[in-house]
Amino acid sequence: MRLEKIIARSRVIDLHGTDMKQALDELLTVSLSRFPDLKQEALLRGLIQRESTMTTYLGKGVALPHVRVKLGRRYILAIGRSKAGVHHDGTKSDEPARLILMLLADEKARNYLQVLTAIARLMDDDHFVRSLIDAPTLNDLHERLFSAFGGLAAKPARAAQQSRVNRMMMRQAERVARGAGCSAIMVFGDTFSGPADLRNWKARMRSLLVTRALIDPAQFKGVFESVIQVRTFSKQRLAQLRSAILVGITRGVLNFTDRVCCLGGIAGSNQLDAVVLVDVGREFQTLLTQHTDLLPDDVKPEVLERVLGIATELAVEGREGKPIGCLFVLGDTARVDKLTKPLVMNPFYGYKEEDRNILNPFMDETVKEFSSIDGAFVIRGDGVVMSAGSLIQASDNDHALPSGLGSRHAAAAAISVVAQCIAIAVSSSTGQVSLFRRGVMLPLMEKGKFSAI
Numbered sequence: 001m002r003l004e005k006i007i008a009r010s011r012v013i014d015l016h017g018t019d020m021k022q023a024l025d026e027l028l029t030v031s032l033s034r035f036p037d038l039k040q041e042a043l044l045r046g047l048i049q050r051e052s053t054m055t056t057y058l059g060k061g062v063a064l065p066h067v068r069v070k071l072g073r074r075y076i077l078a079i080g081r082s083k084a085g086v087h088h089d090g091t092k093s094d095e096p097a098r099l100i101l102m103l104l105a106d107e108k109a110r111n112y113l114q115v116l117t118a119i120a121r122l123m124d125d126d127h128f129v130r131s132l133i134d135a136p137t138l139n140d141l142h143e144r145l146f147s148a149f150g151g152l153a154a155k156p157a158r159a160a161q162q163s164r165v166n167r168m169m170m171r172q173a174e175r176v177a178r179g180a181g182c183s184a185i186m187v188f189g190d191t192f193s194g195p196a197d198l199r200n201w202k203a204r205m206r207s208l209l210v211t212r213a214l215i216d217p218a219q220f221k222g223v224f225e226s227v228i229q230v231r232t233f234s235k236q237r238l239a240q241l242r243s244a245i246l247v248g249i250t251r252g253v254l255n256f257t258d259r260v261c262c263l264g265g266i267a268g269s270n271q272l273d274a275v276v277l278v279d280v281g282r283e284f285q286t287l288l289t290q291h292t293d294l295l296p297d298d299v300k301p302e303v304l305e306r307v308l309g310i311a312t313e314l315a316v317e318g319r320e321g322k323p324i325g326c327l328f329v330l331g332d333t334a335r336v337d338k339l340t341k342p343l344v345m346n347p348f349y350g351y352k353e354e355d356r357n358i359l360n361p362f363m364d365e366t367v368k369e370f371s372s373i374d375g376a377f378v379i380r381g382d383g384v385v386m387s388a389g390s391l392i393q394a395s396d397n398d399h400a401l402p403s404g405l406g407s408r409h410a411a412a413a414a415i416s417v418v419a420q421c422i423a424i425a426v427s428s429s430t431g432q433v434s435l436f437r438r439g440v441m442l443p444l445m446e447k448g449k450f451s452a453i
């Protein structure tokens with residue numbers, strides 16, 4: 001889904017209303033002028049109702065009200081900017097919303113959660129949000145959004161010297177990759193703030209692109225074999241590399257016999273500065289007993305990626321500088337259910353599946369809020385959160401854990417032995433994020449232990 005296709009200049013406006021209802025009414029008025037078959041009042045009611053069950057305030061002055069109805073076209077997006085700020089019922093803070101992105105989606109739109117996530121992810125960038133709020137004119141605002149939606153934000157051409165060094169790095173990386181018998185080159189696309197350098201990538205071997213930005217893989221067709229999208233994993237480059245490879249494995253793009261030549265640089269620097277060789281098998285040796293299926297059959301790769309992203313944020317951002325301990329169990333919920341007991345009343349009880357799906361961008365905050373509850377999150381393979389605050393009652397005597405790890409990690413290891421699931425634990429004492437499969441622990445991020453490569 002190319003987001004720039006749903007953004008029209010006519011639906012980018014300055015708002016006058018100061019509460020959410022007035023703002024939504026203004027956005028609906030401009031949206032429906034071209035679609036007279038749609039009923040403004042019914043849509044407004046739907047949006048307000050959605051807002052009252054769960055706030056759509058994303059933080060940083062941005063709200064993303066949305067509703068799914070019979071629309072007759074897949075999506076309509078309207079954007080309102082408010083100088084005075086719009087009051088909303090979000091719990092994050094008292095700050096008013098300065099930017100409102102209203103998304104109407106057809107009930108049949110299949111990639112609805114992905115579209116919501118893509119928009120929310122773009123709005124996660126403080127700098128970008130500021131540039132929209134401060135855009136001198138609505139045309140500028142539209143242009144900035146349009147280019148960001150079209151992929152990586154378009155930026156002016158980089159200095160010639162940087163491009164020359166990058167071309168040299170690319171050539172050398174390919175030479176190293178061939179010399180070392182690598183099966184692929186993996187490029188960290190977030191090094192660049194625009195896609196230009198990447199479109200010129202002309203490696204004569206299998207190349208993969210890793211990026212946090214939500215881009216349409218079609219724009220790199222014939223350039224990169226696959227685009228691996230990762231969430232905000234860690235800012236530490238070695239940890240990012242591990243996570244990207246892990247995502248590549250779960251997506252079936254990489255396997256344990258691959259040797260990969262990784263090429264990257266500091267995010268946004270436009271400068272490639274490091275080549276690293278990774279033997280996938282050796283890197284993930286601990287998980288390679290006889291099995292190579294890291295991902296249980298029923299777990300979607302994007303669900304694992306999402307949980308890893310949230311777990312990393314809990315470890316890195318934490319609360320008051322301290323990591324928040326947490327445990328997630330993914331997949332095989334039929335079996336996991338039999339081995340858990342609620343410690344508290346399930347806070348997700350009664351929510352629609354769509355609203356408690358981990359792929360829904362609004363779930364991040366909810367999960368983070370509930371992470372202070374003792375016990376584990378149990379998540380179905382398709383992302384639906386079944387429960388929080390569950391006590392895992394499984395035991396495993398065959399796998400020893402590193403010293404210092406207590407009952408949370410023991411429970412994670414044990415449940416991954418007795419059920420076909422993946423468990424992810426965030427340690428509250430060390431900030432380490434660990435993945436467990438069949439009782440084997442794979443440390444994904446050790447806080448403070450990795451330095452930049």
Ligand SMILES: Nc1ncnc2c1ncn2[C@@H]1O[C@H](COP(=O)(O)OP(=O)(O)OP(=O)(O)O)[C@@H](O)[C@H]1O
Nearest residue numbers: 325374375376391392406407408409411427428429
């Ligand atoms: N069997 C279990 N099921 C679900 N959650 C558990 C289980 N055991 C412990 N926990 C959770 O882990 C928390 C921390 O327990 P403990 O300190 O023993 O674990 P740990 O592995 O050392 O983790 P940390 O590094 O975060 O301290 C508990 O307060 C509880 O919320």
